[in-house]
Amino acid sequence: MKGLLKYIGYRLLSSVVMVFIMVTLVFFLLRVLPGDPVQALTGGKAPPEVVRQLKEQLGLNLPIYKQYFRFFSDIFHGNLGNSIVTGESVKSELLERFPATLELALVSVILAAGGGIILGIESAKREGTLFDFIAKLVALSFYAIPIFFVGIVMQYIFGVKLGWFPISGRIDPLNEPDKVISGLYLLDTLLTRNFEGFVDALKHIVLPAFSLALVLFSVIYRITRGNMILQLKKEYVKAARARGLKERKVVYYHAFKNAFIPIFTLIGLQFASLLGGAILTENVFSWPGLGSYLIDRIGYRDFPAIQGAILFYAVIVVFISIGIDIICALINPKIKYE
Amino acid sequence: MVKKRLFALALPMFLLSSAVAGTKKDTVTIGTLDKWKVLDPAKAYDVMSCNLMQNTLVGLYGYKPGSTVPEPALASSVDISKDGKTYVFHLKKGMIFTNGDEITADTVKKAWDRVFKLKGDPAFLLTGVVESYKAKDKYVFEVKLKYPFAPFLSVVAFTVAYPVPSVFPENSFFKGDKYPASGPLMIKKIKRDRYVYLTKNPKYFDYKNVETKKVLIRQYQNAQTIRLALEKGDIDMSSSLTTLDIRDFMTNPKLKEKFRVYVSPSFVISYIVFNVKKKPFNNPKIRKAIAYLVNRGEIKKFAYNDILREDLYSMIPKNMWGYKPVFNKKPDVQKAVKLLAEAGFTKEHPLKINYWYPAGHYGTDVEKEAQIIKSQLEKTGVIKVTVKTTEWPTYLDYMTKGVLGMFRLGWAPDYIDPDNYVYPFLHSKADASLGSFYKNPELDKLIEKARSESDKKKREELYAKIQEYLWKDAPYIPLHQTESAIVADKKVKGVTNDPVYPRYYLLHK
Numbered sequence: 001m002k003g004l005l006k007y008i009g010y011r012l013l014s015s016v017v018m019v020f021i022m023v024t025l026v027f028f029l030l031r032v033l034p035g036d037p038v039q040a041l042t043g044g045k046a047p048p049e050v051v052r053q054l055k056e057q058l059g060l061n062l063p064i065y066k067q068y069f070r071f072f073s074d075i076f077h078g079n080l081g082n083s084i085v086t087g088e089s090v091k092s093e094l095l096e097r098f099p100a101t102l103e104l105a106l107v108s109v110i111l112a113a114g115g116g117i118i119l120g121i122e123s124a125k126r127e128g129t130l131f132d133f134i135a136k137l138v139a140l141s142f143y144a145i146p147i148f149f150v151g152i153v154m155q156y157i158f159g160v161k162l163g164w165f166p167i168s169g170r171i172d173p174l175n176e177p178d179k180v181i182s183g184l185y186l187l188d189t190l191l192t193r194n195f196e197g198f199v200d201a202l203k204h205i206v207l208p209a210f211s212l213a214l215v216l217f218s219v220i221y222r223i224t225r226g227n228m229i230l231q232l233k234k235e236y237v238k239a240a241r242a243r244g245l246k247e248r249k250v251v252y253y254h255a256f257k258n259a260f261i262p263i264f265t266l267i268g269l270q271f272a273s274l275l276g277g278a279i280l281t282e283n284v285f286s287w288p289g290l291g292s293y294l295i296d297r298i299g300y301r302d303f304p305a306i307q308g309a310i311l312f313y314a315v316i317v318v319f320i321s322i323g324i325d326i327i328c329a330l331i332n333p334k335i336k337y338e
Numbered sequence: 339m340v341k342k343r344l345f346a347l348a349l350p351m352f353l354l355s356s357a358v359a360g361t362k363k364d365t366v367t368i369g370t371l372d373k374w375k376v377l378d379p380a381k382a383y384d385v386m387s388c389n390l391m392q393n394t395l396v397g398l399y400g401y402k403p404g405s406t407v408p409e410p411a412l413a414s415s416v417d418i419s420k421d422g423k424t425y426v427f428h429l430k431k432g433m434i435f436t437n438g439d440e441i442t443a444d445t446v447k448k449a450w451d452r453v454f455k456l457k458g459d460p461a462f463l464l465t466g467v468v469e470s471y472k473a474k475d476k477y478v479f480e481v482k483l484k485y486p487f488a489p490f491l492s493v494v495a496f497t498v499a500y501p502v503p504s505v506f507p508e509n510s511f512f513k514g515d516k517y518p519a520s521g522p523l524m525i526k527k528i529k530r531d532r533y534v535y536l537t538k539n540p541k542y543f544d545y546k547n548v549e550t551k552k553v554l555i556r557q558y559q560n561a562q563t564i565r566l567a568l569e570k571g572d573i574d575m576s577s578s579l580t581t582l583d584i585r586d587f588m589t590n591p592k593l594k595e596k597f598r599v600y601v602s603p604s605f606v607i608s609y610i611v612f613n614v615k616k617k618p619f620n621n622p623k624i625r626k627a628i629a630y631l632v633n634r635g636e637i638k639k640f641a642y643n644d645i646l647r648e649d650l651y652s653m654i655p656k657n658m659w660g661y662k663p664v665f666n667k668k669p670d671v672q673k674a675v676k677l678l679a680e681a682g683f684t685k686e687h688p689l690k691i692n693y694w695y696p697a698g699h700y701g702t703d704v705e706k707e708a709q710i711i712k713s714q715l716e717k718t719g720v721i722k723v724t725v726k727t728t729e730w731p732t733y734l735d736y737m738t739k740g741v742l743g744m745f746r747l748g749w750a751p752d753y754i755d756p757d758n759y760v761y762p763f764l765h766s767k768a769d770a771s772l773g774s775f776y777k778n779p780e781l782d783k784l785i786e787k788a789r790s791e792s793d794k795k796k797r798e799e800l801y802a803k804i805q806e807y808l809w810k811d812a813p814y815i816p817l818h819q820t821e822s823a824i825v826a827d828k829k830v831k832g833v834t835n836d837p838v839y840p841r842y843y844l845l846h847k
Binding site for chain 2: 036168
């Protein structure tokens with residue numbers, strides 16, 4: 001346990017350094033690469049002297065090192081600056097977008113992990129059979145299909161033709177909860193007992209979550225199957241069977257427990273990457289998350305927004321990967337951190 | 339076993355599906371790709387922000403639906419001095435914002451104070467021509483110009499000159515998204531990048547003539563989804579579809595049953611720019627040779643699905659007064675080859691050039707357009723074209739730095755007047771921002787004269803002369819004027835496809 005604490009401390013410290021380097025890199029890259037927020041904003045329509053003036057207003061005429069120090073002193077004061085495009089605080093824009101991303105990531109990871117693990121285990125049990133073959137083929141083809149294509153096809157079939165689900169957005173605007181508690185609509189509507197809103201939000205998330213889950217599912221399926229096949233061949237499984245334990249317990253408890261750590265790590269990292277926003281899915285379903293925010297603002301060279309979003313994302317990834325390590329250590333005491 | 343349980347959970351969801359209330363019947367829902375950036379007349383310079391404000395606020399001057407001539411709105415009349423430098427606006431009495439505040443000359447003055455002080459993106463439209471302004475009386479607003487400027491009323495009709503309610507701070511831009519309205523509609527509910535919900539403003543002076551009850555504008559991230567949303571019935575209308583989809587709505591009998599396509603000319607033009615300082619485009623013969631080779635009809639047919647484009651032979655659009663077609667109507671390869679030979683280029687010693695277009699910014703059809711232009715130029719055997727592209731902010735950066743030699747741009751006007759198609763392109767004071775770096779002192783004088791002349795007929799003559807320079811020096815090649823298309827469910831009434839801005843307040847079911 002002491003080793004683990006020390007390890008976490010070390011990881012946190014190195015993460016701070018990593019985040020610092022990353023943000024610095026982004027800061028300078030943005031300013032070195034061609035493209036300028038004022039031009040992007042006025043679309044080349046404003047006369048040159050106006051462009052100069054606007055740059056001055058935004059502090060973009062200052063020497064880069066001065067801008068850099070200003071940026072960092074702002075960060076230490078918990079301030080990510082104001083967006084150049086909208087004038088709003090980047091922090092509040094990110095916090096408004098993040099729940100949408102989190103909600104979609106949570107639902108699709110749950111769907112993908114549920115399906116992937118169960119099918120992976122069943123496949124491993126029946127290694128080499130027709131069932132295994134078909135499952136493998138299905139997973140592979142899901143993995144191979146571009147996600148936006150899956151999205152559009154689902155929109156067309158389940159949205160337009162069958163009319164079961166809405167094809168865009170998080171909720172019908174007129175059902176939008178007035179009170180934001182967590183920002184997760186599925187949770188907020190339940191907490192405020194707005195069941196109509198809950199059903200609406202649930203229906204809105206079905207298509208984007210499924211199309212995102214399909215790709216994740218195939219990855220999780222592959223790694224579960226592989227690990228389970230390895231475990232099922234081990235001596236302790238034979239021993240457990242010999243002791244007369246029920247097959248289901250042998251597979252789902254004993255073997256799976258040992259196969260779990262790489263699967264869990266994979267799921268955790270996939271989850272973290274989804275929190276940066278699933279850009280293609282967000283685009284197809286007009287899901288108002290972080291990914292589309294970042295892309296949109298890159299198109300305007302909105303420096304504060306881009307820097308803020310990347311910092312935010314880096315911090316999340318760091319925390320999740322540390323979280324994964326802790327959970328793994330707790331599940332399997334054999335893992336030692338020195 | 340577990341899977342069965344999942345299904346058991348999913349089933350009631352399907353059953354509940356019909357219970358969702360959804361959007362109400364009296365609401366017209368619009369799908370769009372445009373996002374509003376900032377709702378402050380002193381700062382906003384993008385289409386969507388301006389559209390929203392034009393429907394929720396009123397200026398001294400405005401446009402009647404379908405018209406492009408500015409007419410009094412908040413003002414009842416204007417007196418213009420003989421020298422064309424003083425404008426005295428007489429305001430209507432009893433015009434109010436929804437919070438009850440009356441709009442007086444002082445309200446206008448305070449709004450202009452903000453524009454002059456905060457110097458936001460569109461401020462130059464006012465600050466460039468206005469010398470001073472004051473509230474002469476409670477209902478009289480006087481403006482003195484630096485020089486006589488004929489299109490001034492068109493600038494007054496643009497959002498930058500709109501009076502704003504007192505919630506707009508004196509010393510900073512407005513950061514909120516709801517404000518007391520003075521226009522036909524007001525913002526009821528709004529979420530950035532997602533939707534805007536507008537309702538009728540009960541305190542609007544012309545309340546009786548507003549047929550709209552509620553308008554919901556939903557923002558999408560790609561045109562494909564908008565098309566599906568139309569078919570599904572999530573939205574009633576949209577003007578953000580691709581030409582391919584619009585064509586489908588025009589021709590597919592099933593879609594034609596339910597939808598109508600409203601097409602009308604817009605004031606948006608597309609054109610090729612030459613950086614006249616960059617070799618080889620500093621040679622007018624080469625620019626002209628290229629102008630002789632461009633076949634606009636072919637581009638329309640193969641790049642734009644043969645819809646929504648009209649060939650354009652000047653930088654001033656066809657549907658605007660002053661238009662004079664100066665460019666060659668039919669491509670002339672022989673003349674082009676001759677000019678190229680004079681410039682020293684032959685089949686043995688071909689001219690090698692780059693042609694640039696911005697990726698994504700004008701949709702995907704410009705890519706095809708670029709390839710067609712390439713083939714048209716290469717038909718001579720004397721020109722070799724390399725098509726290049728980059729994303730928009732980089733493109734703008736390259737353009738203003740003079741990296742781009744021959745490249746594609748588009749233009750949507752700030753105010754509806756020929757001046758807005760001439761001054762920014764040809765006057766030496768505005769050269770760098772549009773990438774041509776063209777300077778001609780003779781022409782500068784003509785342009786200045788044309789914008790300060792108040793007699794329309796004389797102005798027309800001046801613009802005819804100016805356009806001749808356009809052909810003579812060919813710093814630009816006009817390509818097309820676009821038509822805008824709205825696809826709307828037949829249930830929706832009051833669709834106008836207005837050339838100035840979309841009239842949300844006329845829509846109803």
